[in-house]
Amino acid sequence: MYDQKAYEWGMNKCIIREIAEYGNAQKAIVGEENVYDFTIGNPSMPTPAEVDQTIRDILSDTPSLAIHSYTSAAGDYSARKAIAEDLNHRFSAGVRPEDLMLTCGAAPALTAILGGLAVENSEVILIAPFFTEYVPYVEGVGARVKIVGPDLPDFQIPMAQLEEAITERTVAVLVNSPNNPSGVVYTKETLEKLAALLTEKGKQFGHPIYIVADEPYRELVYGGAEATFIPNVYPNTIVCYSYSKSLSLPGERLGYVYVPSQAADSREIYAAISGAARAKGHICAPSLWQRVISRCAHLRPDLESYDKNRSLLYESLKAMGYEMPKPEGAFYLFIKAPGGDALAFAQRAMEENLLLVPGDDFGCPGYLRVCYCVKYETIERSLPIFKQLIENRA
Amino acid sequence: MYDQKAYEWGMNKCIIREIAEYGNAQKAIVGEENVYDFTIGNPSMPTPAEVDQTIRDILSDTPSLAIHSYTSAAGDYSARKAIAEDLNHRFSAGVRPEDLMLTCGAAPALTAILGGLAVENSEVILIAPFFTEYVPYVEGVGARVKIVGPDLPDFQIPMAQLEEAITERTVAVLVNSPNNPSGVVYTKETLEKLAALLTEKGKQFGHPIYIVADEPYRELVYGGAEATFIPNVYPNTIVCYSYSKSLSLPGERLGYVYVPSQAADSREIYAAISGAARAKGHICAPSLWQRVISRCAHLRPDLESYDKNRSLLYESLKAMGYEMPKPEGAFYLFIKAPGGDALAFAQRAMEENLLLVPGDDFGCPGYLRVCYCVKYETIERSLPIFKQLIENRA
Numbered sequence: 001m002y003d004q005k006a007y008e009w010g011m012n013k014c015i016i017r018e019i020a021e022y023g024n025a026q027k028a029i030v031g032e033e034n035v036y037d038f039t040i041g042n043p044s045m046p047t048p049a050e051v052d053q054t055i056r057d058i059l060s061d062t063p064s065l066a067i068h069s070y071t072s073a074a075g076d077y078s079a080r081k082a083i084a085e086d087l088n089h090r091f092s093a094g095v096r097p098e099d100l101m102l103t104c105g106a107a108p109a110l111t112a113i114l115g116g117l118a119v120e121n122s123e124v125i126l127i128a129p130f131f132t133e134y135v136p137y138v139e140g141v142g143a144r145v146k147i148v149g150p151d152l153p154d155f156q157i158p159m160a161q162l163e164e165a166i167t168e169r170t171v172a173v174l175v176n177s178p179n180n181p182s183g184v185v186y187t188k189e190t191l192e193k194l195a196a197l198l199t200e201k202g203k204q205f206g207h208p209i210y211i212v213a214d215e216p217y218r219e220l221v222y223g224g225a226e227a228t229f230i231p232n233v234y235p236n237t238i239v240c241y242s243y244s245k246s247l248s249l250p251g252e253r254l255g256y257v258y259v260p261s262q263a264a265d266s267r268e269i270y271a272a273i274s275g276a277a278r279a280k281g282h283i284c285a286p287s288l289w290q291r292v293i294s295r296c297a298h299l300r301p302d303l304e305s306y307d308k309n310r311s312l313l314y315e316s317l318k319a320m321g322y323e324m325p326k327p328e329g330a331f332y333l334f335i336k337a338p339g340g341d342a343l344a345f346a347q348r349a350m351e352e353n354l355l356l357v358p359g360d361d362f363g364c365p366g367y368l369r370v371c372y373c374v375k376y377e378t379i380e381r382s383l384p385i386f387k388q389l390i391e392n393r394a
Numbered sequence: 395m396y397d398q399k400a401y402e403w404g405m406n407k408c409i410i411r412e413i414a415e416y417g418n419a420q421k422a423i424v425g426e427e428n429v430y431d432f433t434i435g436n437p438s439m440p441t442p443a444e445v446d447q448t449i450r451d452i453l454s455d456t457p458s459l460a461i462h463s464y465t466s467a468a469g470d471y472s473a474r475k476a477i478a479e480d481l482n483h484r485f486s487a488g489v490r491p492e493d494l495m496l497t498c499g500a501a502p503a504l505t506a507i508l509g510g511l512a513v514e515n516s517e518v519i520l521i522a523p524f525f526t527e528y529v530p531y532v533e534g535v536g537a538r539v540k541i542v543g544p545d546l547p548d549f550q551i552p553m554a555q556l557e558e559a560i561t562e563r564t565v566a567v568l569v570n571s572p573n574n575p576s577g578v579v580y581t582k583e584t585l586e587k588l589a590a591l592l593t594e595k596g597k598q599f600g601h602p603i604y605i606v607a608d609e610p611y612r613e614l615v616y617g618g619a620e621a622t623f624i625p626n627v628y629p630n631t632i633v634c635y636s637y638s639k640s641l642s643l644p645g646e647r648l649g650y651v652y653v654p655s656q657a658a659d660s661r662e663i664y665a666a667i668s669g670a671a672r673a674k675g676h677i678c679a680p681s682l683w684q685r686v687i688s689r690c691a692h693l694r695p696d697l698e699s700y701d702k703n704r705s706l707l708y709e710s711l712k713a714m715g716y717e718m719p720k721p722e723g724a725f726y727l728f729i730k731a732p733g734g735d736a737l738a739f740a741q742r743a744m745e746e747n748l749l750l751v752p753g754d755d756f757g758c759p760g761y762l763r764v765c766y767c768v769k770y771e772t773i774e775r776s777l778p779i780f781k782q783l784i785e786n787r788a
Contacts, residue, residue: 001513001602006670007666010672042463046459046462047459052453055449064446065437068441069437104498104647104675105677107675116400116401117396136672136673250677251680251684252680252682271401275404276397276403278403279531279534281499281504282501283647286645286647286680287645289680
């Protein structure tokens with residue numbers, strides 16, 4: 001006797017991990033340098049040296065018992081203060097420490113937000129393409145997933161389709177910009193249109209429709225693009241964030257929820273999110289990492305290396321004839337499958353030890369995700385294979 | 395619009411934290427040494443020095459990128475191997491790395507287990523007194539809480555009452571030994587009776603009834619008492635564990651789920667628990683701490699200091715006339731309220747800056763929990779107040 005849905009979530013592994021595992025097996029056979037693994041969004045740049053040094057400093061200057069003790073469930077006040085100051089410095093956002101709740105990464109932040117917002121028969125709208133795990137997160141709190149998009153060829157937000165999808169049961173629209181998997185950054189214009197639509201629909205249905213902004217890639221933007229801080233455009237935005245990408249700490253599980261004080265029912269929503277987190281077993285975020293962030297919240301990733309990878313791959317693939325939206329953020333390209341069948345193309349690529357993830361599970365068949373958080377040489381050496389694949393598109 | 399139940403969980407703070415917060419406010423007024431705070435189970439002994447040294451070692455001998463990367467969702471294999479070896483060394487338990495799943499502490503481990511086991515209309519039985527948070531954990535996965543006990547005056551398990559409470563909807567009995575809040579260790583005899591009862595009831599209803607063993611205090615036993623490793627008595631036991639108490643790392647959030655290979659439907663249950671964890675936003679346990687545990691799984695806490703506290707407090711209170719079960723584990727005494735009214739007694743104690751937690755929220759009115767993970771001098775200096783309170787029981 002066990003929960004069938006949970007069993008399926010446990011058995012149907014993420015396709016990304018499956019292809020990556022195939023890649024690891026291949027590496028053992030043909031050599032690591034002969035497998036071009038563009039599957040997993042694990043940062044390829046290490047965390048800034050200051051982060052590891054800060055751990056050493058904390059071990060020296062703080063009593064061990066204090067370092068490793070429980071903090072409040074919301075998180076150490078000084079860590080929340082440092083995060084608020086950093087956000088306010090960059091976005092003039094009016095963030096207060098009491099608007100923040102530190103979490104074990106963005107994923108539990110997101111499920112806590114969804115658990116706090118979802119009432120019976122709630123619907124949450126995803127905009128394709130979207131991060132595959134959003135589906136179990138939404139269904140896991142008992143809400144229904146509705147999908148709109150993609151908005152081809154620019155991968156912004158298809159407003160007319162979204163307008164049709166919103167009903168009185170819609171509690172939130174999940175927004176991820178810079179986007180995984182498309183690498184696209186939603187323009188300020190897009191977000192302003194979204195804000196206007198949700199404001200209008202909120203009035204029509206008599207309750208706020210929140211944007212849930214999943215922002216782990218907020219700091220990873222290139223070539224002068226800007227990732228708009230969404231609460232500044234639409235106050236009913238609840239943000240979840242992670243230091244996984246921006247500080248290259250994916251395994252360490254530190255992130256936060258931010259509920260703006262100007263959001264509708266701000267304190268009640270904050271309480272409901274805290275309560276949902278509590279029932280899921282949230283006690284506090286890892287305490288050593290809270291202390292690190294209280295000293296390192298202002299640090300930024302090594303964008304130059306990612307940007308160098310991006311330019312090489314984007315310019316080369318474009319020259320070969322691949323089509324894709326302009327990648328301005330995160331560390332992904334989203335290419336249209338030559339020939340139209342992404343699964344078949346991924347299969348052919350796999351035979352050449354070039355590993356790409358078909359877009360189907362991101363809600364976007366016919367496209368493939370290419371993670372460029374890899375070694376520069378891996379990209380260089382993979383280019384002849386990309387060329388061969390598009391020339392023999394069959 | 396927000397989830398009302400989640401809102402209540404967020405607003406109705408744990409009474410333990412509320413009294414502790416009052417204590418912190420009082421400390422600012424009358425001085426820290428004049429507040430006798432026996433409320434929170436935060437370890438008072440620091441983690442062994444080897445743990446902090448191991449962090450330094452890892453930072454020196456392992457590439458930064460590898461330290462902080464995602465592990466598999468189940469956890470780094472070498473960490474799981476070290477845990478399995480330690481358990482097998484002590485309990486001859488036949489644990490395999492693939493039976494373990496590392497989690498962000500025991501609480502998310504427990505909610506993942508409950509989420510994996512609970513089907514529609516499931517019931518989970520708690521044995522009073524129990525850790526207060528079990529109620530939101532069970533209700534959070536949509537199951538119903540049924541409470542049996544307490545089994546006075548020894549605080550073992552009331553078998554006849556338990557037998558009556560089990561129905562065809564019972565999926566699990568939650569067992570916590572050494573027990574929070576009673577400090578009692580369930581005897582091997584108690585657990586064997588429990589195993590026999592659940593085996594019989596499982597046959598009667600045609601499906602296994604699991605023991606969910608919440609074991610953060612497993613290593614904290616005194617005076618020759620032994621905490622039985624429950625899977626050795628009843629194979630349908632799913633264990634959740636945390637290093638919060640045994641390595642004094644409560645803030646760092648490292649624990650695990652153990653599904654014995656000999657449990658009924660072992661692999662399906664493991665998959666369902668993994669799936670439930672995935673939908674709650676579990677990605678992996680903090681990676682630096684996984685690496686620490688792969689080197690430190692064999693370390694044990696400083697039991698001598700806790701035992702010294704325990705002896706002083708237990709012997710002194712007994713001599714004054716307080717009644718309580720024999721405290722053989724964890725770091726709690728559970729005293730019967732002189733006069734019978736625990737809330738009134740806690741109130742009178744609070745006026746003397748002596749902070750105790752009434753047993754009501756633990757499912758056991760008329761008793762009070764006393765955490766002895768405090769400074770030895772705090773206990774010494776509190777004794778006259780305990781004496782005065784029982785003498786003027788009014």
